[in-house]
Amino acid sequence: MNKSTQIVEAGLQKRYAKEKRFRLYGLISILISLAFLVILLADIIGKGYPAFQQTYVKLDVTIDGEVLGLTAESPEDKLYSASYSKVIRNALREKFPGVTDRKQKRALSNLVSKSAAYELRDMVVENPNLIGTSGSYWFLAKDDVDVFMKGNIDRNLPESDRRIKDYQLEWIDTLVAENRLEKRFNTVLFTEADSREPEQAGIRGALMGSLYTMLITMCLAFPIGVAAATYLEEFAPQNNKWVDLIEININNLAAVPSIVFGLLGLAVYINFFGVPRSTPLVGGLVLTLMTLPTIIIASRAAIKAVPPSMREAALGLGASKVQTVFQHVLPMAMPGILTGTIIGMAQALGETAPLLMIGMIAFVSDIPQSIIDPSTVMPVQIYLWSDSPERAFTERTSAAIIVLLAFLITMNLVAIMLRKRFEKRW
Amino acid sequence: MSTEIADKNRDEFDIEILNTVGKPFIDKPEDIKMATRDCDVFYGDKQAIFGVDLDIGKNEIIAMIGPSGCGKSTYLRALNRMNDTIEICRVSGSLTLDGQDIYSKKQDPVLLRARVGMVFQKPNPFPKSIYDNVAYGARLHGLVSNKADLDDLVEASLTKAGLFKEVKDNLQKPGTGLSGGQQQRLCIARTIAVDPEVILMDEPTSALDPIATAIIEELMDELRHNYTIAIVTHSMQQAARISQRTAYFHLGKLVEVNATNDVFTNPEHQLTENYITGRFG
Incomplete structure (x- = not known):
């Protein structure tokens, strides 16, 4: 050795x-x-x-025409304006006749959500013949009842430390004993927009807002980003001062704090162009600005990685530059471009800071029907709920996060499937 | 290598090239397919080709040999304006195809490349099916009007490239799945499908084994009857086997052009002799 x-x-x-x-x-x-x-x-x-379940109460309601001041023949506007909450209150008082104290009376009507009156109204408007009849209906329970039913309020605590008082406990126990309290799948969460009342609050408004915003971001950022990357890589003169300057700027923009894009959006889109604020349109425009550098940088890398021999092969056969780029370079770069787009869109989906500036951080209780309706987005909704004092919002915050993650995963899955399809063509 | 030999080689390397010796020109003008006169190629400030005068005859195979970096590939790429894609590259002098200046403003580079096809060093089939690879050029230029004609063209091109028998049952399989030699023949079939007049080959067999090389050399010999072929090669045996004329390049200058036989048996220029006898290169 x-x-x-x-x-x-x-x-x-x-x-x-x-x-x-x-x-x-x-x-x-x-x-x-x-x-x-x-x-x-x-x-x-x-x-x-637990937020995916919601407690419902069964009440025996007498839809008394006298209390409502209605008959089956009343015109529709009258049907709308009648005080249905009185009917609900009466139903509760009938159920628990012993309650006389003012405070307790109010607590009693708070067993059921305020939405019960609206539900009843809608039923009557749809079928005025219900006036004068009585029947058993399921209504949303108030959030405190719901929280208690889910075991989040300890009945062994001293009364002064709980949100549910002893007399309320008694009512709940009675209702439970009569099978009048039931936990069901929480459809409200998916069909309603935000509300001050936790039991009526849903994520549909924010979800639609996010969907519209993402659609706009996608429709703008993807083509603009790919076009910019293609131009810079394939057509722009090399070693040109201006091109270098643009390159440096794009790379820097990717690192700019997102709130700055919000300020820019506020100044340019809202103040200068007069795009309506708080809308998915302006949100999408701002997020497009934010997403573009990511997509451009990733796309350029992907285009650069296409072997030059492919370009030579196409050019050598007599393809023009544009044909070479569109028929060979871009399809081969597409998996990389899509990866960049996924990253950019995922970023945009979770972004709140730039939206603060353009008024998308607002309490919006309507579901946006178009891209110019005021709306909020999922991350903002999560932020708003996490800030709310009601116990029932805690679980809704987490539920909204779950839905946001599911949204994100779905979006990525679609992109990954697209990418796989392009990869197969190799 | 000892310093002594290296020094000697440098001396041999440094022989001044004044003029091209041999027969760079073809006597009968009707036999000339492409001609270059005083062709210079620059990359930025650096000159890569110095005043090349050369005629390429119809239906001949002309081999271009020379040490690495001598500019033979650059010259070849100037013949179908592939150098256009390199921004800093500039070509001057006169280069003609059938007497027409290929660098004139009237000449469309796309049309030129349809007439002067190219096969590259590394087989570069598109990531598409074998069929689509061959059909690409025809579809691009609209050479055929219906599916049946296209099928015929694909079959004919593959047959000419000697590949059809091997792939006829797998035309829809990806071209990238073939072996190296098959891929190169696919690239030749793809070039033939456009029906060019001249085929430029830039070291087409340098990435292939001897068997695949032999197949392609045979193929080139057959193609010669219909096409003009200019081939750049590092293998002098290959140049000797397949070409009718051989051009020797050195440091961007064309040193000698003669009938292949003469170049290899009786070189006129000292540099050519040094190269073919393996004293450098």
Whole structure:
């Protein structure tokens, strides 16, 4: 064995130890991040899943024409303006006749959500013949009742420490005993927009807002970004000062704090062009600005990675530059371009800061029907709910996060499927 | 390599090239397919080709040999304006195809490349099916009007390239799945399908094994009857086997052009002799 072999052998142990150590570090860091991910998901799902259920109360309601001041022949506007909450209140008082105290009376009518009156109104408007009849109907329970039913209020606490008083407990127990309280799937969460009353609050408004905003961002950022990247990579003169300047600016824009884009949107789109504020349109425009650098940078990298031999092959056969780019370079770069787009869109979906500036952080209780209706977006909705004091909003916050994550995963899945289709053509 | 030999080589390398020796020109004008006179090519400030005068005859295979970096590929790419894609590249002098200046404003580079096809060093089939690879040029230029004609064209081109028998049952399989030699023949079929007049080949077999090389050399010999072929090669045996004329390039200058036989048996120029006897290169 010669000298250098001896030196190599002597050092081997150390080298392998180093390698092992390095692999261990990698493994540990992956395990730690996995652990955090599991904790995060467990926490969100654990807190959020009760929000997918909602407590309903069955009431025996007598739709008394005298109390409402209506008959079956009343005109529709009268049907609309009548005081249905009185009917609901009467139904509750009939159920618990012993209640006389003013405070307790108010508490009694608070067993049922305010939406009960609207539901009753809608039923009557649809079928005026219900006036004068009585029947059993299920109504949304008030959020406190719901929270109690889900076991989030401890009945063993002293009365002064709970939101539900002893007399309310008694009513709830009675209703439970008579099978008049029931937990059902929370459709309200998916069919309604935001509300001050937790039991009536849903994410549909924010979801539609996010959907419209993403659609606009996608429709603008993808073509503009790909076109810009293609021009810069394939057509722009090389080693040109202006092109270099544009390149540097695009790279810098990717690192600009997103709230600055919000300010820009406020100044340019809203103040100068007069785009209506708080709308998915202006939100999408601002997020387009924010997403463009990401898409351009990723697309340029993907276009650059297409082997020059492909361009030569096409040019050599007599394809023009544009044909070469559209028939060969772009299809081959598409997987990379789509990856960049996924990253950009995922960023845009979770963005709140730029939307603060353009008024999308607002309480909007209507579901947007178009891109110029005021609306909010999912992350903003989550922020708003997390700020609300009612206990029932806590679980809705987590539920909204779950829905946002599901939205994100769906969006990414679609993009990944598209990418796979393009990859197959290789 | 000892310094002594290296020095000697440098001396041999430094022989001044004054004029092209041999027969760069073809006597009968009707036999000339492409001609270049005083052709210079620049990359930015750097000159890569110095005043090349050369005629390329009809239905001949002309081989271009020379050490790496001697400019033979650059010259070849100047013949179908592939250098246009390199922004800093500039070509001057007169280059003609059938007597027409290919660098004139009237000449469309797309049309030129349809007439002067090119096969590259590395097989570069498109990531599409074999059929689509061959049909690409025809579809691009609208050479055929219906599916049946296209089928015929694809079959004829593949047959000419000697590939049809091997792939006829797999025409819809990706061209990139073929072996290296098959891929290169696919690239030749793709070039033939456009029906060019001249085929430029830039070291078409340097990435292939001897068997695939032999197949392609045979193929080139057959193609010669219908096309003019200019081939750049690093293999002197290949040049000797397939070409009628050989041009030797050195440091961007055309040193010698002669009938292939003469170049390899009785070179006129000292540099050519040094190169073919393997003293450098």
